[in-house]
Amino acid sequence: MKLRIFSFTAALLLGPLSHAQAVSHEDLMRPLKDSWLTYNGDYTSKRYSSLTDVNRKTVKNLGLAWIAKMVPGNEPAPLTGYSRVNAPVIVGGEGTEQRSTRGGSIKGTFLENNGVLYVTMPDNVWAIDARSGEVLWHYFWKTRGGTHIGNRGVGLWHDYVFFETPDNYLVSLEAKTGKERWHRKFANVEGGYFSTPAPTIIKNHVLTGVGNDIDAPMFLKSYDPETGDLQWTWYVTPQNPGDPGLDTWKNLDAARHGGGGTWVAGAYDPETNFYILGTGNPTPSWQTGLRGDGDNLYTCSLVALDVDTGKLKWNYSTSPHDTHDYDSAQVPVLVDGKFKGRQRKLVMTASRNGYFFVLDRVTGEHLLTSKLSDATNWAEGYTEKGGPKTNPAKDASIGGALISPASGGTVNWQPPAFSPQTGLFYQYHVDSYSMAYLTDPDPRGAMGLGGKEEVAMGTTGSYVLGIDYKTGQPRWRRKLYGTGFGGGGLLATAGGLVFTGDGSGSLVAFDAANGNPLWSTRIGSVSNAPQTFELDGHQYVISAVGDTVYAFELK
Amino acid sequence: MPENNRNRSSSRLIAAAILLLIPTGITLYSVAQHIETSKFNEAPMRPVDPPQVVAAGKALYEKHCESCHSADLRGKENVGPNILRSQDALVDMHGESLDPIIRGEKSGLTNHRILTEKDDVAAVAAYVRSILSEIGSQGRAPGDALRSPNILVGDAASGQHYFEAKCTRCHAAEGDMKGIGKKITSPKTLQSAWIRGNHFGVPVPVITATVQEPGKPAVEGTAIHVDDFLVTVKLQDGTLQTVRRTPQTKVEVHDPLEAHRNLLPTYTDKDIHDVTAYLVTLK
Numbered sequence: 001m002k003l004r005i006f007s008f009t010a011a012l013l014l015g016p017l018s019h020a021q022a023v024s025h026e027d028l029m030r031p032l033k034d035s036w037l038t039y040n041g042d043y044t045s046k047r048y049s050s051l052t053d054v055n056r057k058t059v060k061n062l063g064l065a066w067i068a069k070m071v072p073g074n075e076p077a078p079l080t081g082y083s084r085v086n087a088p089v090i091v092g093g094e095g096t097e098q099r100s101t102r103g104g105s106i107k108g109t110f111l112e113n114n115g116v117l118y119v120t121m122p123d124n125v126w127a128i129d130a131r132s133g134e135v136l137w138h139y140f141w142k143t144r145g146g147t148h149i150g151n152r153g154v155g156l157w158h159d160y161v162f163f164e165t166p167d168n169y170l171v172s173l174e175a176k177t178g179k180e181r182w183h184r185k186f187a188n189v190e191g192g193y194f195s196t197p198a199p200t201i202i203k204n205h206v207l208t209g210v211g212n213d214i215d216a217p218m219f220l221k222s223y224d225p226e227t228g229d230l231q232w233t234w235y236v237t238p239q240n241p242g243d244p245g246l247d248t249w250k251n252l253d254a255a256r257h258g259g260g261g262t263w264v265a266g267a268y269d270p271e272t273n274f275y276i277l278g279t280g281n282p283t284p285s286w287q288t289g290l291r292g293d294g295d296n297l298y299t300c301s302l303v304a305l306d307v308d309t310g311k312l313k314w315n316y317s318t319s320p321h322d323t324h325d326y327d328s329a330q331v332p333v334l335v336d337g338k339f340k341g342r343q344r345k346l347v348m349t350a351s352r353n354g355y356f357f358v359l360d361r362v363t364g365e366h367l368l369t370s371k372l373s374d375a376t377n378w379a380e381g382y383t384e385k386g387g388p389k390t391n392p393a394k395d396a397s398i399g400g401a402l403i404s405p406a407s408g409g410t411v412n413w414q415p416p417a418f419s420p421q422t423g424l425f426y427q428y429h430v431d432s433y434s435m436a437y438l439t440d441p442d443p444r445g446a447m448g449l450g451g452k453e454e455v456a457m458g459t460t461g462s463y464v465l466g467i468d469y470k471t472g473q474p475r476w477r478r479k480l481y482g483t484g485f486g487g488g489g490l491l492a493t494a495g496g497l498v499f500t501g502d503g504s505g506s507l508v509a510f511d512a513a514n515g516n517p518l519w520s521t522r523i524g525s526v527s528n529a530p531q532t533f534e535l536d537g538h539q540y541v542i543s544a545v546g547d548t549v550y551a552f553e554l555k
Numbered sequence: 556m557p558e559n560n561r562n563r564s565s566s567r568l569i570a571a572a573i574l575l576l577i578p579t580g581i582t583l584y585s586v587a588q589h590i591e592t593s594k595f596n597e598a599p600m601r602p603v604d605p606p607q608v609v610a611a612g613k614a615l616y617e618k619h620c621e622s623c624h625s626a627d628l629r630g631k632e633n634v635g636p637n638i639l640r641s642q643d644a645l646v647d648m649h650g651e652s653l654d655p656i657i658r659g660e661k662s663g664l665t666n667h668r669i670l671t672e673k674d675d676v677a678a679v680a681a682y683v684r685s686i687l688s689e690i691g692s693q694g695r696a697p698g699d700a701l702r703s704p705n706i707l708v709g710d711a712a713s714g715q716h717y718f719e720a721k722c723t724r725c726h727a728a729e730g731d732m733k734g735i736g737k738k739i740t741s742p743k744t745l746q747s748a749w750i751r752g753n754h755f756g757v758p759v760p761v762i763t764a765t766v767q768e769p770g771k772p773a774v775e776g777t778a779i780h781v782d783d784f785l786v787t788v789k790l791q792d793g794t795l796q797t798v799r800r801t802p803q804t805k806v807e808v809h810d811p812l813e814a815h816r817n818l819l820p821t822y823t824d825k826d827i828h829d830v831t832a833y834l835v836t837l838k
Contacts, residue, residue, distance in 0.1 A: 145597040190598045190646040192694060213596070214694030215640040251633070257640055283694070290632070375820055383757035399708035399725035399828040400746060402819070433819045435747065435827075439702040447640050448694015455743070457750050458816045481782050504782050 002050040021114050021175065023156045025203055029270065034534045036112040037156055039198040040093060040415060041531070044334040045267035047417040048492045049532045054554060055495030055537040058518040059203060060508045065540060065555035068133035069548045070106065072124045072322060074140045076286050087135035090178045092171065093123070093142030106528045106544035107488055108153035108198060109415075110480070112533040116175070118156070119549060122166050122196075124518070127178060130535055133187075133551060137178035143167050146194035147213075152265065152413070153198035155206060157225045164195040170223055172210050182228045186210065186221050192448075200265045200275070207275060208258040209262030213448040215283040220262045222310055232310035236260030236279050236298050244312070250292030258291065259283030260299035264329040264413055267347070272362055273312055274296050274304040276334070276347055286396045286452040288323055288435070289443020295320040300328040302349060304358070304364060314364025318351045320387045324378055325397045325407040327354035331415045333425065339470060340366055348415055348469050350427040352409030353378065355388050356472050371474025375404045375431035375460060396436035396452040406434035407454055414485055415529050417492035422512050424466040424475060426498050428485045433457040459483040462503055464490070466515055478515035480504065488544075489529025501526025507543050507550070523550050570587065601648055601688065604681035611675075612682025619669050620679065626685055639696055644683055653680040691834040706743050707832055709825070714833030717826055728837055746831040750822070752815025760811035764788050766798045767805040775799060778808055 017150035023037055032041035032049050041047045041411055054062060071077035076086050104121050111118045116136065117128040120193045123143050127136040146166035155162040160181065161173040168187040173180055187193035200207040206223040222231040237258035238246040249255040259282050266277025282291060282299035298312070300319035305312055318328040333347045339346060339358065347361035354376030358368040366386045379388035394401050409430075416427040433456075440451035462483055465474040480486050480503040487501020492512055502508045507526050509519040524545035531542050617626070625718030630637035638644050643661075647653045655661045657676045659668030670676050719729070726732050739745040753759070758782035764778035766786050774796055776788035784805055787797040798807065 127588070144599050147596055188642070188646050189596065190648075191642045192596045192645060194596060213692075214645070216642055230607075253636060257637075276761050377820070393824070397708075397833075398704050399706050399733070399824070402822055402827060404819070435750070437706060437743070439704060440696070440699060441704070442629070444625070444632075444637060445696045445699070446626075447637070447690075447696050450691065450693065450695030450699045455747050457747070457819060458812075460816050460819060502782055504780065505782075506782055508783070511580070520782065520784045522785075534738070 002331075010237055022158045023113055023152075024158070025313075025456055028157075028201065036531055036533050038111070038188070038329055039109050039153055039200060039265040040267065041266070041351070042096065043202070043268035043270070045265075045331050045415070045431075046333055046335070046417050046420075046492070047245070047415060047490065047529065048494070049496045051074070051532055051539045052493070052495045053534075054493065054497065054532070054541060056511060056518060058554055059497060061554050062509075062519055062521075062541060064521075065551040066133035066552040067548060067550055068128055068135065070119060070124070070135075071122050071123065071547070072104070072140070074142070076137070077135070082196075083134055085134060087126075087138050088178070090137060090139045090173075090180065091142065092180045092183065093144075093165070094141065095142040095167065102150060104150065105546040106549065107527050108149040109529060110531055110542060110549075111154055111156050112531075113156055115535055118154045118161060118175075118543070120151040120153050120163060121547070124151075125154060125161065125163055125173065125178070126316055127175070128549065130529075130533070130540065130551075133549065139171075139173055139178045139180070141165050141169070141171065144189050146189045146310070147211075149194070150196050150413075151198075151448050154516060155199035157201040157206070160225060162199045162201065162225065164197055164199060164208060165361045166194050166196070166457065168193050168195050168210065169497040170199065170206065170228070172228065173398065176322040184228045184230075185222060186230075187212075191216050193226040195263075197263050198265050202268050202275060203232060205307055207265075207307075209265070209277075211261040211263040211280070212259065212396055213283075213447075215257035215259060216259075217256055218260045218262055218280065220277070220305070220310070220389055224305075234305055234310040234312065236262065237296075241303075242443075242444045247502070248292075248294035248297045250290060250294075253497070254291050254469035257283060258296055259285070260301075261327065261329060263327075265332060267332050267334045268307065269345070269361055271345070272304070272313070273307055274361065275307045276304045276332050276361060278328040278330050278332055278349060278351070279304055280329045281322050281325050283448055284446040284451065285325045285449045286323060286438070287443050287446035288321065288395070289446070291321075292482055293321065296322070300326065302328070302332055302347065302364075303360070316357070316359055316364055316366055317387050318355065318357055319351065319353045319390075320383055320385075321390050322353070323390060323392075324353070324403060326351065326378075326405075326409055327414065328352065329413065331443060333416060333418045334361055335418060335420070335469065336418075337423065346469070348418075348424065348425055350411060350429075350465075350467065352405070352411055353388060354405055354410040354429075356425070356467055358469055358472065359377055368469075368472050372410065372429050372465065372467070372474065375433075377402075377404045377409065392416070396438040396454075398438050398441070400435040400437045402433060402457065403436050404431060404433045406432040406456060407436075408432065411485060414487070415489040417490040417496075417498065419492040419512050421494060421496065422466065423468060423470070424512065425469050426464060426490045426500075426512075428463065428490075428500075429465050429477075429483060430462045430483070431460045433459070440492065462486070464510065464515065465500070466502060466512070476512060478517075487526030487529070491530045491532060493532060498544075499530035499532075501530075501543070524548075588653050596692070596807065602826045604685065608678050608681045612678035612680070613687075615670065615675055615679050616644070616682050620818065627697075628683065638683060639687065639690060640694070644687060647680060647684060650677050650680040653683060702746070703743075706746065707828075707835065709828030709832035711831070711832040711836055713825075714829035714831065717830055718833055722830075730814055732834065732837055734837060736837045742831060742835050745834055746827065749830065749834060750819070750827065752818075762810045765805075765807045768801075769803045780809055781806065
């Protein structure tokens with residue numbers, strides 16, 4: 001308690017002078033440790049914390065620090081046994097009261113700065129006291145609509161918070177009060193766009209991604225964090241005659257409707273100034289008739305953009321000519337390490353389509369593709385460029401094609417982790433099967449994700465993998481007891497641990513070296529990736545289950 | 556696209572899976588109907604146009620627009636674009652976006668001077684909007700959910716051959732499969748049923764677990780929860796018992812469908828189609 005009063009007083013006294021709260025570019029450039037300042041922990045996207053108090057030996061003493069329940073909407077939250085104050089609710093948005101005010105569950109990343117946690121659900125942002133779980137303020141956005149499927153969290157820059165809404169507004173708030181600074185519409189909800197990503201902030205760029213299920217042009221936009229002015233737009237697919245990649249489409253009309261969502265945050269390499277992200281599936285998703293037989297660039301690809309200009313620097317197709325809705329919108333991880341005896345600057349990703357990739361992140365040179373499971377059956381062999389070669393016989397058909405993975409993927413949006421200690425890349429892998437039926441043979445009818453019916457056939461195994469990036473093969477494979485993804489992503493720590501939901505109602509810690517289970521707590525189905533930070537010399541581990549946040553510390 | 560992309564897809568899949576496991580005729584119907592038909596993207600609702608305006612618009616569309624954009628608005632390749640996925644059409648609330656296009660006043664489309672009378676233009680726009688309002692979730696074209704082509708593309712004789720070679724160790728055409736083609740009238744549902752290995756008309760197979768701690772009698776019952784630390788079983792008398800696992804604890808889980816699921820990687824699509832074509836003949 002004394003500490004809290006001290007820090008509060010100190011903040012009041014020093015705040016205006018030192019900008020002690022403000023998140024600077026230098027802060028954002030630091031490797032993940034005490035704070036958690038950007039979606040994937042730091043710009044490398046490793047989700048690897050160098051904190052060691054919680055480790056293989058001490059993790060058994062991890063116990064509950066606090067619980068906080070988030071109540072979405074614009075009504076004041078009822079006080080619970082563990083909350084003492086009614087936090088102010090700040091209401092914004094351009095929708096009407098008639099629209100639904102659902103929130104959903106916490107499926108994103110918390111940011112932590114200076115003792116304050118920022119947590120989101122669609123249309124809702126909360127600031128929480130990281131020591132007590134008390135809500136400091138709650139911002140609620142009245143929506144105009146859009147698919148309310150999830151929100152991955154906020155971005156932080158200086159004293160400001162940034163987040164995206166399902167109806168495609170980029171909103172900036174004051175970090176201290178939750179008061180709105182400005183909002184900018186970046187896509188039309190009427191046109192089928194909806195937004196889930198956490199904005200990534202690099203230098204003076206707020207990188208804003210988007211989703212859409214009706215064949216609309218997808219893009220990444222960069223906004224000025226101070227003024228909210230648009231700086232650049234990068235379209236994922238060719239939009240004009242002569243645009244690069246156009247020869248991979250049947251025609252310009254197909255390219256303009258080619259999809260390729262930008263709905264998961266990427267990684268940033270300061271040396272090259274590249275922002276590297278994975279793009280979503282081409283549309284129409286399940287039929288190629290309108291798209292032609294090409295690779296449909298730059299959908300289902302890893303792409304490197306110059307963060308100051310939005311210009312494409314290199315690209316690699318991780319699912320060339322996708323026909324199963326296997327977005328490649330998975331987090332790419334930047335690693336400096338040995339590959340075939342040579343020290344290299346690498347980028348690696350485990351795609352939803354069941355394949356793992358390693359590339360040189362400076363040149364985009366392809367180094368490795370591996371298939372993570374024998375179950376994966378949609379591709380046959382490899383393309384000249386080393387990508388999985390789609391097998392047309394496994395496209396949706398009238399009689400049905402048995403595909404693995406199901407379109408939900410061997411993994412989905414859930415962020416992976418990488419430990420430099422073990423050299424392992426950690427990710428879920430689900431061997432799921434479904435029957436893919438073509439229901440509308442008319443290629444003109446296969447808009448968006450339509451023209452097909454997909455029926456689940458079951459799952460033969462759900463795992464956490466520790467993948468050796470040098471071989472692309474799992475060094476360990478821990479079977480989970482559920483049939484879906486273990487939780488909302490993974491965390492690796494220098495304490496030799498991997499934290500994750502276990503898919504059957506618990507938050508667990510595995511030994512990062514071999515996947516042995518070391519600790520478990522039965523809090524329910526973990527809905528986001530566990531995280532860690534340190535305050536007052538205490539290392540906290542936090543995670544969410546639905547609408548509730550759980551914080552743990554050593555007891 | 557996205558998660559739902561991801562998660563919505565998977566919820567649908569899970570929903571379908573659950574439905575499949577409920578053994579009733581209603582289930583069969585539901586499975587066949589599981590495509591969502593909710594309105595697209597929960598976008599702001601447009602004002603509803605008077606039916607007579609929409610009807611007038613339809614007639615004008617048929618006369619002036621259909622030859623290039625098709626009766627179903629899906630367009631014709633290299634002739635007229637698909638209106639259903641046109642951003643100009645999707646964002647239109649009351650003609651502000653569509654009218655200039657129909658009148659040939661939009662830049663780049665000045666040759667597209669199709670109609671000029673204000674009421675005619677407004678009526679066509681109203682008709683287009685009325686069709687767009689039928690777009691389903693995840694961009695499904697109007698009527699998408701109602702399409703159900705006959706999935707019987709296999710060869711029954713080959714299917715019988717496969718069945719006799721691979722399935723008769725556990726199943727019999729004159730035994731548990733007798734009348735399956737009559738019990739499950741939808742071929743698609745029948746195909747799902749046999750691939751999944753679930754048993755229509757009988758209770759869902761129960762997963763059981765046996766827990767053996769050193770020096771204690773084995774605990775056996777319905778598996779309620781199993782993880783690396785705890786096992787909960789429901790005993791025969793209906794009570795629950797939870798056992799903390801140690802390295803010495805032996806836990807065996809018996810899932811009657813596991814063996815059937817493990818066949819999934821062995822099927823070719825032709826096997827699947829052929830077996831289904833055979834099973835539908837078991838009336």
